[in-house]
Amino acid sequence: MSIAAQDDSNSDRGVRIGIAVVERDGCILVGIRGPDQVLPGLHEFPGGKCHPGETPEDCTARECLEETGLSIEIVDLLYQTSHDYPHGRVELHFFHCRVRDDRGGPLLGNFTWVQTSQLDALQFPEANRPVVEKLLRPEA
């Protein structure tokens, strides 16, 4: 089998991305994208590209640990979509997550806990809009 055939992390639906929507005590874990990343300066949930052969769930937990220092567990799939950005197409898997082992230590990078009701005031990438809507109005 060719290497391309083994690599299921990049399909017609775009580069596969795992994203952690981590909820704790009415707050969500949010960071700000760096100046050297695509979509710089926008708010984001922890996440990133799946490695070849890696499930979106495993990718989400790995990226969250790498970026924030928090070990999480997946609760369920909140939302999945393909989105075309100027930098390319991505297949986004947003997972509702909870903290696995909360030692209460400092978070890595610029991640902080934001009240769910305050998410409206933040500037997220376009594809996050339905997710923020779901978090603000879970009963809808």
Ligand SMILES: Nc1nc2c([nH]c(=O)n2[C@H]2C[C@H](O)[C@@H](COP(=O)(O)OP(=O)(O)OP(=O)(O)O)O2)c(=O)[nH]1
């Ligand atoms: N992390 C994250 N990415 C998001 C969100 N919403 C959204 O559309 N994206 C998009 C932006 C990028 O196109 C893609 C994530 O790619 P990335 O460049 O951050 O991934 P990465 O950390 O693995 O990549 P790299 O910088 O290590 O190369 O998903 C979000 O809430 N969080």
